[in-house]
Amino acid sequence: MSAAGLQGLRPWLVQRISAAYIALFLVYLVMTTFSINLFSAANWRGWVAWPGHNIAMGLFIISILWHAWIGVRDVILDYVGNVFSRLLLLTLVALVLLGSGLWGIRALILVMS
């Protein structure tokens, strides 16, 4: 397949793979609350600080950002026709997502130290 042919397929696929990961992680998180009380500061920090969960949450953050980027990008492309407004909104969305992502990953790294 040519590079041009991949343009719509790749985001489509990323959207679905990230959706599956987000859904599975959420189910795991909800099921965890049945065995561990995560509404306690020490338990919550301990749970997140365990390397497996820490990395799983990092992947969760990346999945959400990527998923949200594709979804919001599609919404903007559907409803905003003006090229300048599009560019401005897409830039804003990208900045919010990247900023949130870095902030979240930083919090995950700090809890390990």
Place this chain on the structure above:
Amino acid sequence: MSVPDNRPYFLNLVKIRLPLPGIISIFHRISGVVLFLAIPFAVYLLDLSLQNDQGFRDAAELLQQPLIKLLLLVLAWSIIHHFYAGIRFLLIDFDIGVHKAASRIGAMLVIAAELLTLGILLVSVYP
């Protein structure tokens, strides 16, 4: 040869009557945008709750504010709707529940699962 086009053509959003799967679909989009807007707030809460015991207490206290609690209700609905409607769309990608009758049943299952989950959440965690 041109066929006269007698299909109703409403630009008035209030007049559009979407079928159930269409309602599920537009709310999937709306809930997605709502969840996107909540990302910075969620990350703030994550950071705060992981800092120390005081941060965790501050985060818990923040979530008890009346206005925030109302917002949480909207976010809870958004996650739950996006989750079940999303599963339906993934199944449709695998050719499950595509045709009219099955699609309608799928949409009804989404609403049922959504109301059940929201109900459980409202009586267990929310208060």
